[in-house]
Amino acid sequence: MQRIRIVLSLLFASLLATAQDKPLPVAADVKTGKLANGLTYYIRKNQEPKNRAELRLVVNAGSILETDKQVGLAHFVEHMSFNGTANFKKQELVDFLEKSGVNFGADLNAYTGFDETVYELQVPTDSPAVYRKAMQILEDWAHQVSFEPAEIQKERGVIIEEWRLGRGAEARLRDKFFPVILKGSQYAKRIPIGTRANIDTAHANMITGFYKDWYRPDLQAVIVVGDVDIAETEKMIREHFEKIPAAVQPKPRKKYSIPAFTETRTAILTDPEQPYNVIQIYYMQPEIPPAHTELQYRASIVRELFNQMMSSRLDEIAQKPDAPFLFGNSSYGSFIGDKDAFSLLAVAKTGKDIKAAMQTLLTENERVKQYGFVQSELDRAVKASLSRMENLYNERDKIKSAELLQELIRNYLKGESIPGIEYEYELYKKFLPGIRLQEVNSLIAQWIKPANRSVVITAPEKEKTGLITVKEAVALLNKPVGKLKPYQDKVNAGPLLPAEPVAGKVVKEQQYESIGTTEWTLSNGARVILKPTTFKNDDIQLSAISWGGASLYSDAEHANAANAAAIASIGGIGNLDIQSLQKEMAGKNCYIAPSIGLYMQGMSGSSTTKDLETALQLLYGYFAAPRKDEAMFNVMLQQMRAQLVNKDNDPGSVFSDSVSYIMSNYHPRRKPYTTATLQQLNLDRAFEIYKERFSQGGQFLFTIVGNFTTEGIKPLVEKYIASLPAAQKPDNWKDIGLRSPSGVIKKVIRKGKENKASVKIFFTGNAGTYNDLEDLQLSQLCKAMGIRLREILREDAGGVYGVGVSGGISKEPVPEYSISIQFGCAPENVDKLTALVMEEISLVKKQGVAPVNVEKVIAEQTRSLENDVKENSYWRYRLEQAFFRNQDPNRIPEAPAQVKKLTVDKTRELANRFFNEQQMASFILLPELK
Structure with missing residues (x-):
């Protein structure tokens, strides 16, 4: 079999070599010069x-x-x-x-x-x-x-x-x-x-x-x-x-290399703050030059297909309860300097699983080496690649400039060709149908070789006892795997939905002509907000939202309620488990993700124009046909356990969790998760909660923004949204008593080995009533303070790399304001820099923010809004919030005018109201005492 594969590979190579090759052009819309x-x-x-x-x-x-x-x-x-x-x-x-x-x-x-x-x-x-x-x-x-x-x-x-x-x-x-x-x-x-x-x-x-x-x-x-x-x-x-003089006797711009080596280089390391067990294996290769001809470009597509298929196989293994790793990947790509690498990566569940995880990586790569991939895997990878390129092609005149210039940078630094998306899309259409399994299958034998091989294993310090040794790791790499069984591509084929929905109707329509928006009321009571746009050629953003969330469940059930959406989404839909669903979705550019928050639940997603029906099928499926999967639930528990078991090693996690818990006034729902929390999770109860939260599709508000027509989308809305069960008794959220603490709080937390400190300062309290303009202006005040504190703490004092200031007013459960100021610094500078922050707050209370900084904030936010109002995501969110909260959506275009209302006097007024030192909490993370 191996001999046949080699002969076929040589045959394909010969055919490609004799095929007409053409140099890749420079895109006509790129002007270049020297x-x-x-x-x-x-x-x-x-x-x-x-x-x-x-x-x-x-x-x-x-x-x-x-x-x-x-x-x-x-x-x-x-x-x-x-x-x-x-x-x-x-x-x-x-x-x-x-x-x-x-x-x-x-x-x-x-x-x-x-x-x-x-x-x-x-x-x-x-x-x-x-x-x-x-x-x-x-x-x-x-x-x-x-x-x-x-x-x-x-x-x-x-x-x-x-x-x-x-x-x-x-x-x-x-x-x-x-x-x-x-x-x-x-x-x-x-x-x-x-x-x-x-x-x-x-x-x-x-x-x-x-x-x-x-x-x-x-x-x-x-x-x-x-x-x-x-x-x-x-x-x-x-x-x-042109006036810059050319260099006289310039130093040669040397290109550095990584020398070849024959031994296996191995580093097995531990650290007390390392949270995960990570295995990295590198098979270094001479760098493949960027493609300059069509056949070289074709070869890069073949490598891309290999990477997709290999990753999919390892993802499938990771989704099994008996997998030794949480994540695994094998792929070929650029490494460093003049080297590429075939890289193997895994995150083992525990230190004891490192050897098994490494063995699994090596085994699966050997399986591909012995048998190659199967045709169905290639078919899915081809679909996905072509779909991705089709979307880029469809959006070719709507791609952001920041994305377009990246390939120009690579052209200058690396010599990457810049033929343009139109040309590249044609190459994908030309080459993908002709790529054969033998070509992809032959690659791995070229990459896995004993020379130029490195292994890096990093683990928590407490895993040191019993950790794999250098000798064992090298022996594992050199040990013949033996004859393996071929990979079986198990596909539970079938429709996304177990049964066709019975369509409902649009029973009421209201137009908001000034903002190009339509509101439909459906026969099941659901409302749908639609805004057709041409901001993008092939993009639709959609969401669903309703009140309730985890607040409707007791503190004892919070873990199940908070994780119910994640537990349901990993189960698949209808008759398709998650692996089958992922395979069924190959080549589809859409996604839907359910979520349950504290006071509401909903779904969010996006789609290309052609895949909109698939997106709505997914949405309907997550409402009406969620699937419970015990095996995937166990996988999720294992993943969470692996994340939590060493979480306390990480100083940043300890600090963040402590601050969040204290700032919730020690509310049980903000208590940091531990491995003990996992014992509260119950598959049946979590799934039951999920179905309760999404059982009444008629109480949801759906928002759809993007490139569609209302007439074109109407049959889809009636079939997949109006068909959902009507709301028998619409839910509301419950006040569970979550509030910020009162008074002055000062906490020092010692964790970590490095000589560094983190500082977080909060001002919180009851805001009285919520007001959109006041919320905006508080955030503007914080933005202006951030500019000034950057100047003081970074530019003048040289004491920080950056400083973050943010603030706003929440709506639920009561209007509460919160301002946070945070920065990192040397431990010995904490008091000095904190004093500078407080001095600036005192000055703003007396004088307001400097006029120049008010000007900067208004200018930046005005410019930002000029871009935001041309984004589907902006309108999807703004429309959703306006209709959901019964606000006037016609006021959305007033945002630029609202931004310009900030004045120096207003900043002084807000500072005196919200920078209340009697409602202040300060937290300092310092290294552990030696």
């Missing part, structure tokens, strides 16, 4: 979102190019680019952009990798002045960063806090296994964040030296994608970047 100094540029016009452009400065240099004395300084340079340039003094750059509606961190950011540094900027293009200044910012980043000594010193603290924020079990374990699996490679020694010691002490000349050496036009690309004039943009790029 300046005389070596700088590359890309421009693509795209109108989603309208009046916006995504700008990137891509530098083909990252931490891999650092010298031993420059460790971490590529990232340091990135930080300094925001701290003063030739045309923008310290803070001027961020100030200018924030006043223009650019959101720091979301629209304005950067990142440093091993091999590249990328600066990100989204700006409005309906203001020519802002757009031109944005291009000046890119030019300044490229060659005119100031590196003022005082700012370098301040920024050390910020970067140290970013480094500190990333410390924990994951970082400690990575520091140990990277030198093992990347031995002899520069990548093992150049983690982009660098080292604490070097960040703290590196001389300024070392920082500026990296910038001078590597920030040069022959290693840079400017990318612009958005609602722009291509000719004008190209002119601007030339004006700004």
Whole structure:
């Protein structure tokens, strides 16, 4: 059999080699060019979102190019680019952009990798002045960063806090296994964040030296994608970047490699804060160059199909109670540097299961090696791939600019071809039908080899006794698996629904012409809100919601009520278990997810236009034909147990759970889950609760927004929604007494090994009555406070990497306000930074927020709304909430005007009302005492 497979593989390879091959073109709508100094540029016009452009400065240099004395300084340079340039003094750059509606961190950011540094900027293009200044910012980043000594010193603290924020079990374990699996490679020694010691002490000349050496036009690309004039943009790029002199005697941009090796590199590690038992096996391969011809592109599709099928097999195993792992995956892809890897990954249920999990991974890969996949698996993978590409093709003129520019970045850095979605879709249609099992099956033998093999096993410290040894792990890899049985693709085929619904009728219709919305009342009493849109070509968002939720059940039954939707959804629908349902859904682009909250229950989902009926069948099925599955319930219990058994190892989880419990005034429903909680879960009771919550489809409000027509969707609504049981006695929610605590609370929690602290400060209390505008303005006040505290704690004090401020007013069970302020820092700086926060609160109470920050918040939210109102998800949520809460939906378009009502005086009034120090809770997470 193996000989036949090899012969067939060679035959297919021969046929492909003699087939006509064609180079992949560059998409016609991408303008590319190279300046005389070596700088590359890309421009693509795209109108989603309208009046916006995504700008990137891509530098083909990252931490891999650092010298031993420059460790971490590529990232340091990135930080300094925001701290003063030739045309923008310290803070001027961020100030200018924030006043223009650019959101720091979301629209304005950067990142440093091993091999590249990328600066990100989204700006409005309906203001020519802002757009031109944005291009000046890119030019300044490229060659005119100031590196003022005082700012370098301040920024050390910020970067140290970013480094500190990333410390924990994951970082400690990575520091140990990277030198093992990347031995002899520069990548093992150049983690982009660098080292604490070097960040703290590196001389300024070392920082500026990296910038001078590597920030040069022959290693840079400017990318612009958005609602722009291509000719004008190209002119601007030339004006700004042609004048940058070419590098004189530039250092060669060396490409680093991972040397080949023959031994099996193994790292078996434990850490007291590691929450899971993780197995990673890497079979490193020479990097497959990006596809530049059609046949090379076809080969990449074959690898994609392999990955899909292998993942599906392992997912199926993970969904069995006797599986040794919670999750398993095998796939081929890019690894690091000049290497790809065939990677095997599993999360074992316990430390004792590591060996069995590893054996299962190896066995299933060997099964594919011996027998290959079966035709039904390939058919499903082909369906899924073609459906995905069809959706991308249908949305080709509605894809966001931020998504489109990613392949341009990869083209510059990696040489990835950019033929365009139209061309790629045609290639999928051309090649997918002709891909044969033998081609996919032959891949694994090329990848699984004893050389260039690495194993990494990480586990909680308490699993150390009895953990698999290096010798055992290597022996397991080398041990012949033996002859296996072929995989049986078990499919419980059949319709999604066990019986056809008996259609009801639309009995009443009301139009809301000003917002293009229709309300239907159905014969079963359900209401359906419909808004046809053209925001996307192939997208429909839908939801269902009604009152009740877990509040209708006792505290003793809360665990069953809170998990009932998850328990029902993993059971499948009708006669189809979850595995059969997943296989039946191959090639379908839709999903529906039921949920039960504290005060309400509902469903949410999305669909392409052609799969809308399938989505509504799923929705009907989760209402009328949920399936109870004891085996999957046991799988869920095992997964939850594995998550909970080591949860207390993680300082972040302990802190978060403690804060949540205390801020609920120790309400039993906010008590953190433990393994003992799982004993409360009962399949029969949870399933019964689920059916109770979804037994009266007629009491639900359904909202559907997207690319459909009301006449076209009407028969589907009548068949799958109007057919649901009418509400005999509509439910309401119950007040279970969940409230924030009163008075002043101060708690210090000690957990963790790293020398870092987390601070959370809350202001809570009764808000009296709920008001949409007041809720909005409280959130705006918090946004403005966040801007100012970032300046104080990060830019001035250098004490944090970031600070989060959020706030709002809840509606149920009573109107309560809640404001949270949180940041991470060095333990010794907690008191100082907290004092700075309180000083700023006191100042805002006296003077209100600075006018400039009010201006920034209004600008950013106004710009954000310009995009939001063209999103189906925005309208789905806003319409749902308006109709569900009996508010006037015609007021939804007033949102931009509401945003602009914030004033300095209003911020002062809100601050005095809501920053009540008699209703304040502060929590500090500190490391354990040594």
